[in-house]
Amino acid sequence: MGLEAKLQQDSFFTTTFDAIISWARKSSVWPMPMGISCCAIEMMAVGDPKYDIARFGSEVMRFTPRQSDLMIVAGTVTYKMSHVVKKIYDQMPEPKWVIAMGACTSSGGMYRSYSVVQGIDQFLPVDVYLAGCPPRPDNLLNALIQIQEKIGRTKARDFQNLPNPELLKN
Amino acid sequence: MEFKDKILEKLNSNFPSLHVETTDFRGDFCIKFSADKVVEVCNLLKHDSELQFVLCEDITAIDWATSKNRFTMVYHLFSLENKFRLRLKVDIDESISAVDTVSSVWRTANWQEREVYDMYGITFNNHPDLRRMYMPEEFEYHPLRKEFPVMGIPGSLPLPKK
Numbered sequence A: 001m002g003l004e005a006k007l008q009q010d011s012f013f014t015t016t017f018d019a020i021i022s023w024a025r026k027s028s029v030w031p032m033p034m035g036i037s038c039c040a041i042e043m044m045a046v047g048d049p050k051y052d053i054a055r056f057g058s059e060v061m062r063f064t065p066r067q068s069d070l071m072i073v074a075g076t077v078t079y080k081m082s083h084v085v086k087k088i089y090d091q092m093p094e095p096k097w098v099i100a101m102g103a104c105t106s107s108g109g110m111y112r113s114y115s116v117v118q119g120i121d122q123f124l125p126v127d128v129y130l131a132g133c134p135p136r137p138d139n140l141l142n143a144l145i146q147i148q149e150k151i152g153r154t155k156a157r158d159f160q161n162l163p164n165p166e167l168l169k170n
Numbered sequence B: 001m002e003f004k005d006k007i008l009e010k011l012n013s014n015f016p017s018l019h020v021e022t023t024d025f026r027g028d029f030c031i032k033f034s035a036d037k038v039v040e041v042c043n044l045l046k047h048d049s050e051l052q053f054v055l056c057e058d059i060t061a062i063d064w065a066t067s068k069n070r071f072t073m074v075y076h077l078f079s080l081e082n083k084f085r086l087r088l089k090v091d092i093d094e095s096i097s098a099v100d101t102v103s104s105v106w107r108t109a110n111w112q113e114r115e116v117y118d119m120y121g122i123t124f125n126n127h128p129d130l131r132r133m134y135m136p137e138e139f140e141y142h143p144l145r146k147e148f149p150v151m152g153i154p155g156s157l158p159l160p161k162k
């Protein structure tokens, strides 16, 4: 944060918990790569040195939902797959965010057919929709930055991590 | 003798009463015959030492949406020995909508026939494991039938709760 230059001797600064917690949260968003079809290739490209998602603190792609805060749904979600996506989403701890990457996840895309869910917002709360078929990697970085801005506006007390009574019922 | 003629000759000598129609379009040789003989003919094509159609590449079906002979089963075979590709066709009436399984001839046919069952609702007599291939098991329709709407039937495929 450019603080080091100011810290010539022992010193302190004042801030709010909300500011420091949301700063920490947004600078280390750990994605859950839900790569289902072709969009996943562009999602992989985001991790390579050319686009380098590490610049934004999100290089730790976690292949277990229990360690992630951001689900990148990249690909065509069929009705059969939708239950799996939802199950994985439910396993992610709060707070969590969702990027609908590409035309397919956002709206069904070119698959106007019986088997493809016409937009994952029918069963998931989507934070950022990402246009393109597939979106370019820099577009995904743009979505990540928007998620970071959104996280920056949150308050720590927005997420109490209370168990969801709906889930406990099942 | 051309290989195509050899196939026909073998069929003729083994099944003298079998009525065979052939088409040969741009190198795609195709044989059409009646559905009740499909297992015997496939057995001959695979096990004959000169033909050796050991590879069953694909099994699919066509829905013509006609009242008579509504479905056509299509089998794509390949002989590695002779480097020859052969297509078999048999017509099925909608009132029957069933054909004998060839999964006893080629084991790959097991899954390919399950796919045909899933998409067209054609059943396969004596099939060891006739379950749906792609669609959820509780799904009631067969999507590649002509009467099925492209966008599906609302509510037939459940979504997870939000």
Ligand code: SF4
Residues within 6 Å of the ligand: A037, A038, A039, A040, A074, A075, A076, A101, A102, A103, A104, A105, A109, A132, A133, A134, A135
């Ligand atoms: S939006 Fe395009 S690239 Fe992405 S999963 Fe769909 S078809 Fe593939």
